[in-house]
Amino acid sequence: MTGQHTIPAPRQTVWEALNDPDVLKQCIPGCEEIERTGDDGFTAKVSVKVGPVKAKFGGQVTLSDIDPPNGYTISGEGKGGAAGFAKGGAKVRLEDADGGAATVLSYEVNASVGGKLAQIGARLIDSTAKKYANDFFATFSEIAAGRAGGPAAQPEPQPEETTVAASSPLKEEMKRLGIPEENVYPGLHWSAVLTWGIVVAGVVLFLVSAHS
DSSP states (O other), rough: OOOEEEESHHHHHHHHHHHHHHHHHHSSSSSEEEEETTTTTTEEEEEEEETTTTEEEEEEEEEEEEEEETTTEEEEEEEGGGOOOOEEEEEEEEEEEEGTTEEEEEEEEEEEETTHHHHHHHHHHHHHHHHHHHHHHHHHHHHHHHHOOOOOOOOOOOOTTTOHHHHOOOOHHHHHOOTTTOOOOOOOBBTTTOOOOOOEEEEEOOOSSSSS
């Protein structure tokens, strides 16, 4: 999964927010706990529901290729017991926009899942991961804009910005599984952070294991 979002705040402000556990906890849907494990990592607990599968995931995210305030690479894994697991990574990049008044956050996520999650089907997981990412960035943009002293950001139109590799109709997958159409729940994304809280950027954060 790849995507790009414009955050209405300077790059340094966005970078600091991406590395603030309190901000990440507010932005990641279902996040119950997130803690720093050093300069290069976080641990987190997130409750998610993907179609008929609902579980609490515990995971660890490691940051590498750290280049403040330009970006980093996220890798990690989230485990949900019988529900399964998710693991993967994301590359996050920040660039100036609008003369430095805003920041373009780009991410590229690769993730895999196992257990009951793998039985749901890639198309449904991809769709819920995209929704999860959009929910993350809607909240993150508001917080970053507030830190920059600007007006609260309006959620960006996402359908054209975020692309998912599997493009088969989601309705067919849900019909096959007997899942009501309205039951499209935020799924796994890093961003992780993302994971995933995603991750991405988190993703991003990510974006990827409990964050894909």
